[in-house]
Amino acid sequence: MMLVAGFLGGCAHLTQKEFTFVQMCDPQLGFGDYEADLNRFEQAVEQINALRPDFAVICGDLVHDPAKKSFGDFATARAKLAMTSHCAAGNHDIGNAPTGQTLQVFRESVGKDYYSFEHRGFLFLVLNTQLWKSPLAGETERQEAWLHQTLTAAARKGRPVFVVGHYPPFVKTPEEPDAYFNLPLEKRMELLAAFERSGVVAVLAGHTHTTALNHYHQIQVVNSETTSKNFDQRPFGFRLWRVTPSGHFQHEFVPLTRQN
């Protein structure tokens, strides 16, 4: 449970040097006590800085209610990270049914809601999963076209891919029925098949507030602990991922040193 290993088999573009990155989930400022949520997020930032990972990804639900103050407080705390951080958009950030306006607020307050970046031969895709949970004409199609183009290019280069988003494709089994915590079945199967064809090695998600380590064939699907509320009574914290030159990757839970 604490240390989970994976292996990138047969990848041509492996890193020459081990690297680490952090997965944070649902800081969701204001989900519980606003100040306590903020304090725990700041505590996580402090501990992450001490660990010196190459970068951090934050799997959405940055705030509980999108507002100038909450996004502002989030940005101030996030800016204290000593390394680059990459955020995904959650349903609390852009609404259960996102609109042009909620997307605009997010893009102005946080940044892009879907994009890619490379790190040492690995491609990271940050996706706006809400656009599949509640499609928005124009936006959903644009993300999808970009995603398929990006995955095709990654596959052509033989580049291993990490996917980062808010909703996990599924919570327990790939074929489970539609529910609040997963993506719609038909879309989910389509995405998972595309991921598998394109060299995706892991999908990192939040939203469930429950730690889950699942697999879709060779792809790991990982929901980590949060710093706001864990419905499964897991301690508050984040996950440290380590990718080695031989192509192994593993991740372990790092609890906050202050749990209140």
Ligand SMILES: [Zn+2]
């Ligand atoms: Zn959520």
